[in-house]
Amino acid sequence: MAGLGMTGPAAVLLVGLSFRSAPVPVLEKASAAATDLAALEHDLLDGDCVTEALVLSTCNRMEFYVATTAFHPALDHVVETVADHAGIPATDLEPYLYVRYADKAAEHMLTVASGLDSMVVGEQQVIGQLRNAYHTADDNGTVGSALHELTQRALRTGKRVHTETEVDVAGSSMVSFALGHAVEELGVPDMTGRRALVVGAGAMASLASTWLGRAGVSHVTVANRTLSRAENLADHARQAGVSASAVPLSGIPGVLQDVDLVVSATGAVGTVITGEDVRAAQTVRPHDMVLVDLSMPRDIDDSVVSEEGSGADRADVNIRLLNIEELTTLAGEGTRDEAAARQVVREELDEYLEQVRVQSVVPTVKALRQRASDVIDDELGQLMRRTPGMTDQERAEVTRTVRRVVDKILHTPTVQVKKLSSAGGSVNYAEALAVLFNLPAGSSAPVSRSVEPGDAGLARIGNMITGEAS
Template sequence: MTGLGITGPAAVLLVGLSFRSAPVPVLEKASAAAADLAALEHDILDGDCVTEAIVLSTCNRMEFYVAATAFHPALDHVVETVASHAGIPSAELEPYLYVRYADKAAEHMLTVASGLDSMVVGEQQIIGQLRSAYQTAHDNGTVGTTLHDLTQRALRTGKRVHTETEVDVAGSSMVSFALGHALAELGAEDMSGRRALVIGAGAMASLASTWLGRAGVDHVTVANRTLSRAENLADHARQAGVSADAVSLTGLSGVLADVDLVVSATGAVGTVLSGEDIAAAQAEHNHRMVLVDLSMPRDIDDTVTTAGDQVRLLNIEELTTLAGDGTRDEDAARRVVAEELGEYLDQLRVQAVVPTVKALRQRASDVIDDELGQLIRRTPGMSDQERAEVVRTVRRVVDKILHTPTVQVKKLSSEGGSVNYAEALAVLFNLPAGSSAAVSRSVELGDAGLARLGSMLSGEAS
């Protein structure tokens, strides 16, 4: 097998940090606004051993998936790029990172897509977020065959998990989980007789608006930097039978004193609500107010809690604690993940054999051409028709001889195991160097290969 530092066929490398491995301030620094993703992905691609890149950015995780032709150089490059983007030294970031390679990287993406690594176990929103991450990378031109195949398999796995199991029966998203706790903080079973403010107009804000409507909210105000987008979301709410209006972010001060619940989910850099904003609202109308911050970086400054004991803030840090370790029907979901992962790895093993099979057939073709050339020189009296028949016969014989070993090497490789049949075939027939791809990169790597970043591995997400 090839060594860790030697380039070869691309394998998937994951470098990530999430609510499981890093505190919120570190996550905030590493997070990327949608407008910055293209530049970040291209910066990640600007490494000799990185050929593809996808960045999965959510409110509680940042994961960087790359196709790497060599482990160590690619890992160094990704970590340095992420640290540079975050504005902190690599040495300070590394303890919060987790690393996966080859089989383990694939397993992690499938697990994430299934909602099994989410703050709310089984939540479905992550599927849309992964699909969006893939589309962004595709539009940026940073996705090739390796990450395309893995992402499509992960999306398929997530869909199967939510269709075939009940892992998400208690809540479909982070939004429903957070707003369910917000209701408890209000001491209410629903939103009847209450008013809400939704800040943002993206997917999470839309989910929040829908949830509030189903909870019987009296009125929803949608606020956004671009007023037209806020008006669009408010119009959708009205079409669903919910009383709603829209304001720009500059109009927040005129709304806060009248709302019981604030949900903020924007892509803003910097806070949207300050302690002074909430203090002014409470001075005008002292009442129970729950603020839910679903953004990363945070939209709502922690100082809002100093506005009085009537104000309660639920942000990602708080929600992480509340989420705990959900275990709803996880076994069935993990069986689906294992099945899909097995099929994906079988597919990779078969693909890894293809270069060897092609090299073997090319070697046979070269031998045939050489021998036929000698035959023609030795038999000048042979007619063109006779030569053509000899050529067909020789090629049929060789094809029949090669048929069984090529079929068998694909079959045996798809079954896995410790034997690298493609490599064995290459050695037996003395095929050109590089024609045999390493079938299982994770076996090559092993724990020893990752020990170089022991501090990072000690902070792995489960």
């Protein structure tokens, strides 16, 4: 078995941390900007036992998927690479990590793609994030057949869940969830007559702009480091009938005095809005304001809601900050049609695992047939040397007969090993076949593992093989 002294086919290993397992400061350190993903994925590949790598980075999770032929060294390598990237010791990071391997890694990705592991159960945005993660890794040249097959299956599963069930009726994304709470904090039914500032011009900022338009916002200002991208998003808003304008990031302080709601989703490294920015705006026009920070690392400094930072000491002014940490507390576990969604995940997972198990048998079957062919060639060679009087026609007929007999003998076990392996179970028939015929290593399906945050050091997980994920 892979990682247990036998080199087998590549299996998927996941090392991750999310809003469920880690506090926001740790998530922030482990997060990667889009410009850093290529280097990070290539660093993950910088190990003899890792053959593929893909990083899923969202506002509330960082997951590192690799294909590997050896569980333990791959796990150590991934944890050390992530820790180096985060700039913290591996021992400090380990308590917040969860690990999935083989079947459990596949189940997790399908569950994530379906929105069933999100803050807002059933949210759809993660499908696009996973698709983008795959394209990024593909462009970087770090994905192969194992991660390709798994990612495509996960995307198919997510699409089925959102098409065939109503699990996402309560909220389509983290953006709608966050902005819905922001409007509640403003104490108004919708954004009619209100002004908003959207910081960023990516997918989440675009979703926020669309949501605000539907909520009746009177004007939306888009701020971005690259002004042309902000202008492009503002133009889309205007085409949808929403009054909109664009400013560079340096223009944010001048806009804050006029807006009731701020939503920031830049993916930048460093603070975009400070307490001083808000305090200056409140000095010009004291007013209620809600700021929503959907970025990881955070865009908006916590000081925006402190008395020293924002002017929030005024009794007639209410300033609220909703960041990932706050939203995690607010998010509940959705249950609408969740059972139906999980049934879709089970169906797709079973089909995927059957496909993987059948594929995992192929090297063993090839090795068995190659061993048989070598034996045939050796025996026929000896026969020809002992029977110099045989004609070429007689030799050809003997060769055909011997090969036909061996093929018939091997037909049933090779068909059966594929059939039995596809059915799953605790017996590794491919490995049994390899042992019986003394074949080269490389045929057994990996053991499914799941390790949770708080388990003993991940680098010392060699003796920890658990069954079910929580």
